[in-house]
Amino acid sequence: MHYVHNLSPIAIELGPLAIRWYGLMYLLGFALFLVLGKLRARDPWRDMGPADVDDLLFFGMIGVIVGGRLGHVIFYGPPSYYLQHPLEIFAVWKGGMASHGGIIGVIIAMAWFAKSRRKSFLKVADFVVPLVPLGLGAGRIGNFINGELWGRVADPALPWAVIFPASGDMTPRHPSQLYQFALEGVVLFAILWLYSRRPRIPGTVGSLFLIAYGVLRIIGEMFKEPEALYGAMPLGLSAGQWLSLPMVVLGIGFYLYFTRSGKTP
Numbered sequence: 001m002h003y004v005h006n007l008s009p010i011a012i013e014l015g016p017l018a019i020r021w022y023g024l025m026y027l028l029g030f031a032l033f034l035v036l037g038k039l040r041a042r043d044p045w046r047d048m049g050p051a052d053v054d055d056l057l058f059f060g061m062i063g064v065i066v067g068g069r070l071g072h073v074i075f076y077g078p079p080s081y082y083l084q085h086p087l088e089i090f091a092v093w094k095g096g097m098a099s100h101g102g103i104i105g106v107i108i109a110m111a112w113f114a115k116s117r118r119k120s121f122l123k124v125a126d127f128v129v130p131l132v133p134l135g136l137g138a139g140r141i142g143n144f145i146n147g148e149l150w151g152r153v154a155d156p157a158l159p160w161a162v163i164f165p166a167s168g169d170m171t172p173r174h175p176s177q178l179y180q181f182a183l184e185g186v187v188l189f190a191i192l193w194l195y196s197r198r199p200r201i202p203g204t205v206g207s208l209f210l211i212a213y214g215v216l217r218i219i220g221e222m223f224k225e226p227e228a229l230y231g232a233m234p235l236g237l238s239a240g241q242w243l244s245l246p247m248v249v250l251g252i253g254f255y256l257y258f259t260r261s262g263k264t265p
Contacts, residue, residue: 002156002172004163005147025142026064029135033057036131045199047119048127056113056128063109064102064135071101075239076227099136099184099217100243106132122258126205130192133213137185144177151176151223167225176224183216203258210251214244 012019037053040046073082073089075098082089110128114121143149147166151174154161161172191212196205218241226238233242 002161002163004170005165007145007147009146021145022139022142025138025145026135029138030057030061032134032138033060033131036134037127040127040131046127047123052117055117056110056124059109059113060106060128063105063107065097065105067105067108068097068099068102071098071104074098075101075243097139099139100240103132103213120202122202122206126196126200126202129206129209130189130196132209133185133189133192137181137189140177140181140185144175144181149177150174150225151179152225173225174223176220179223180217180220183220184213188212188216201258201262204255207251207255207258210247211255212251214247214251217241217244218248 007021009020009022010018011021011024034053034057037048037056038050041048041050041053069089106128107125110124111121113119114124147164150162150164150167154172154174156172158172158174160175162175163170163172167173188209192205192209195208221238221240221244224238224240226233227240233239237245
């Protein structure tokens with residue numbers, strides 16, 4: 001017998017107001033960013049104070065929400081649907097946030113913060129990226145609770161396979177959302193947190209994020225049901241994998257440049 005997904009996406013109902021688990025997971029990610037950021041700011045060599053962490057959270061929240069939602073609309077949402085229902089673009093509480101779009105949004109937010117505070121963008125990025133994975137992981141838990149982004153069909157003998165009725169059948173599938181939580185959330189956090197515990201050449205922590213996230217995302221996508229919007233894609237890769245490949249290539253290039261030059265461009 002396999003677990004049949006029947007979790008409600010609504011955590012609390014207060015009359016006409018419904019608080020969804022997906023939104024609460026994002027709040028959890030922002031709270032972890034704040035707590036861990038204040039902890040990292042205690043190291044003088046990071047050149048960040050508690051007030052900087054507060055401002056980074058504010059800018060980052062805007063970048064994640066705007067970038068993540070627009071990324072979903074552009075990369076994964078049927079354009080015809082959003083043209084007919086433009087207000088749905090803003091319905092972030094229903095789910096539908098693209099990690100790659102959120103990352104682009106955070107990069108823009110970090111650049112704005114660095115320019116406004118006259119700080120090095122690379123140092124800001126190196127400070128921020130280890131705080132990102134747990135938020136990504138929380139989002140994957142939200143995906144699982146919503147019963148969305150389910151995995152590929154699994155071997156019926158797989159004991160932790162899950163049946164997602166929303167998929168249109170009762171076939172056991174990989175709980176790929178939980179795989180991605182472990183990879184993009186826990187494993188990525190451990191790699192970046194440990195690597196950044198001591199001073200590094202500026203830019204190398206951010207480069208490692210691009211490499212590690214891209215690789216772990218590609219692995220996780222191997223168990224995720226491909227997006228029906230795109231159909232068969234070159235080399236059998238999913239849209240998420242194709243979007244992650246440039247991150248790996250750029251990350252390797254940046255990392256080699258920074259480590260060999262030992263200076264910022």
